[in-house]
Structures are given as structure tokens and as C-alpha cells.
Amino acid sequence: MRQFRNDGLVFDVRGGGPPDGEPVVLLHGFPQDSSAFDRMAPLLHDAGLRTLAPDQRGYSPGARPAGRSPYRLREVTGDVLALLDAAGLASAHVVGHDWGGAVAWALGAWHPDRVRTLTSLSTPHPAAAGRAVFTSDQGLRSSYMAAFQVPVLPERLLLARDGAVLRGVLENGGLPDDLVTRYVDRMRQPGALSSALAWYRAIPFAARDTVGRVDVPTLHVWSTGDTFLGPAATAGTRRHVTGPYRLEVLDGVPHWIPELAAQRVAELVVAHIRSVTAPR
Structure with a gap:
């Protein structure tokens, strides 16, 4: 499956792995796309897992509705349900990074019957993140989100001089040049x-x-x-999970862990999935 539809929108999807493997949905964040998992997905395939990685709403060229309300969490979560339906899957393991992590948390809370396991990379539970904004340095870390509320100006700033500002942010975060170029070009x-x-x-x-x-x-x-995401929200996440929970901390790795720690993250995801599924 290379595409699926929802609400009249067309989404691009990268898939791979054995067709009968345990299904894993991979959800990217900002300003990435499904290629954020290109280093990690083959490792999951080698472990016998099947992956589906969509370019999410706003990132697929055929899924860019105008305005902000089409991007509320209920809407973008509905896109993943539509992906599962299109793939003929009653449920899947869900892995999300950055905004994809927020979608994963919402799916786990609102549609537990569709989520076999949940893995959130970087992103704390939204309630823990909200509390940490007022009780720690998370408010300062998240100040760019307030700046993004201003119309037009953020786009002009980030894309000025062929996207130099956005490029600098990604380069300083340690992303490889090929991914920096890809993400900036996509945002242009x-x-x-x-x-x-x-x-x-x-x-x-x-x-x-x-x-x-x-x-x-x-x-x-x-x-x-x-x-971008500090220890306070991470520490506060546990109280919002009533099921089995494991926190794994990667020392010194920047925010972009699907790209920069693909091997370790793949190992963790495979072990997590195998902890609740019978060996093949």
C-alpha cells in the first residue's frame, strides 16, 4: 500500500517487511516525514516486523487542508485509524516521535482496542507536558510553540535565504546532511x-x-x-499510564532519536513488541 484516503485527503505511505509480520505504524514529527524511520525500519523488518510509515497530515502533498482546526489531535488521530482500516488491520503496534508521539498517546488513550503496544520516542504524555510547562523549565523549552502561533512570520523567517534558519536548527541538532536537505526541501x-x-x-x-x-x-x-523536551515532563509521564510502562533514557542523544539512535531504538521496540506477543 502506497497511499490511503481519509476525509477526502490522500496520504503517502512507506511500507516494508514481511506481509505476515506483526504490524508497526511509524509516525513522524516536525519537520520530518516518513523518511525519519529509514534507518530504523529495515532493522524492524529483519526482526520479522511489518512497517507502515505515513507522511502525516500536512506533510503528504495530497493532505494539506487549509486552516488550523483540521490539524487538531482528534483529526490527525483519525488519519491513523483510516490507515489501519485501509490496511485491513484491526490493530497495530504504534511508534511515534515528536508530534507523532502525541498522536500515539492519543491513540492509546482513546482507541486502546486499535493499539497493541505504544512506543513514544521523545514525547511525554500530553498531560505531563502541560503540567511541566508551569512547573519546570519546559515552558522556556517550548517557547517556540508560542512563536509559531503568529501567522505568516514564522514561515518567512524559517524559509528565508533558502531555508537557512530551519537548516541551521536541524544541523545543530546533529542530523545528517542528507536528511537536513530532504526536510528543508520538503518544507519549501x-x-x-x-x-x-x-x-x-x-x-x-x-x-x-x-x-x-x-x-x-x-x-x-x-x-x-x-x-526541546526536558526531564520534568518525562518523569511525570508515568502517572498517566495505568498499564505496563518502561522508560528508557538514551544518554547524550539529541531530539532526533529515530535518525541518530536507530539501532538502539529498533532493539527497544522489538523487545517491547516481543514482550506482549508470542515468538514467531
């Missing part, structure tokens, strides 16, 4: 950056989309080199 497509920023601009709708406790088996992977 007409409407792409505005659609990606709409995820942030939909944050005011969060009060209507409260993510509650999660009961599915959960793995949370956080890295000490993450300048």
Missing part, C-alpha cells in the same frame, strides 16, 4: 511549512481533546540531549 514546497506549523496552531483546541490515562503496554524513550 508550496503550503508545506504552513501545514506543518498548523499542528502547533491547533494547540488551543487541546482543551477539547484531552488525552487521558493509557492502559496499553507502553515504552517511552527519551534522550538527555533533547533541548
Whole structure:
């Protein structure tokens, strides 16, 4: 399956691995796309897992609705349910990074019957993140989200001089040059950056989309080199998971752990999935 549809939108999908393998949905964040998992997915395939990695709403050229309300968490979570339906899957293991992690948490809370296991890379539970903004340095770490609420100006700044600012942020985060170029080029497509920023601009709708406790088996992977998401929200996540929970900390790795720690993350995901499934 290379594409699926939802709400009149067309989403691109990367898939691989054995067709009868345990299905794993891989959800990227900002400003990435499904290629964020290109180093990790083959390792999952070697372990007998099947992967489905969509370019999420705003990132697939055929799925860039105007405005901010189409990017609220309820809407983007619905896209993953549509992916599962299109693939003929009643449920799957869900792995999300950055905004993809927020979607994974929401799926686990709202649709536990569709989530076999949950793995959130970097992203704490949304309720823990919200609390940490007021009780730690997370507010300062997340200040760019407030800046993104301003219309038009963030796009102009990030894409000025052929995307030099965005490129600098990604390079300073340790991303390989080929991925930096790919992500920046994608964001320079007409409407792409505005659609990606709409995820942030939909944050005011969060009060209507409260993510509650999660009961599915959960793995949370956080890295000490993450300048965007700090330890307070990570530490507070446990209280929002009522099912089996494991926190794994990667020392010194920056925010971009699917790309920069693919081997270790793949090992953790495989072990997490095998802990709840019978060996093949």
C-alpha cells in the first residue's frame, strides 16, 4: 500500500517487511516525514516486523487542508485509524516521535482496542507536558510553540535565504546532511511549512481533546540531549499510564532519536513488541 484516503485527503505511505509480520505504524514529527524511520525500519523488518510509515497530515502533498482546526489531535488521530482500516488491520503496534508521539498517546488513550503496544520516542504524555510547562523549565523549552502561533512570520523567517534558519536548527541538532536537505526541501514546497506549523496552531483546541490515562503496554524513550523536551515532563509521564510502562533514557542523544539512535531504538521496540506477543 502506497497511499490511503481519509476525509477526502490522500496520504503517502512507506511500507516494508514481511506481509505476515506483526504490524508497526511509524509516525513522524516536525519537520520530518516518513523518511525519519529509514534507518530504523529495515532493522524492524529483519526482526520479522511489518512497517507502515505515513507522511502525516500536512506533510503528504495530497493532505494539506487549509486552516488550523483540521490539524487538531482528534483529526490527525483519525488519519491513523483510516490507515489501519485501509490496511485491513484491526490493530497495530504504534511508534511515534515528536508530534507523532502525541498522536500515539492519543491513540492509546482513546482507541486502546486499535493499539497493541505504544512506543513514544521523545514525547511525554500530553498531560505531563502541560503540567511541566508551569512547573519546570519546559515552558522556556517550548517557547517556540508560542512563536509559531503568529501567522505568516514564522514561515518567512524559517524559509528565508533558502531555508537557512530551519537548516541551521536541524544541523545543530546533529542530523545528517542528507536528511537536513530532504526536510528543508520538503518544507519549501508550496503550503508545506504552513501545514506543518498548523499542528502547533491547533494547540488551543487541546482543551477539547484531552488525552487521558493509557492502559496499553507502553515504552517511552527519551534522550538527555533533547533541548526541546526536558526531564520534568518525562518523569511525570508515568502517572498517566495505568498499564505496563518502561522508560528508557538514551544518554547524550539529541531530539532526533529515530535518525541518530536507530539501532538502539529498533532493539527497544522489538523487545517491547516481543514482550506482549508470542515468538514467531
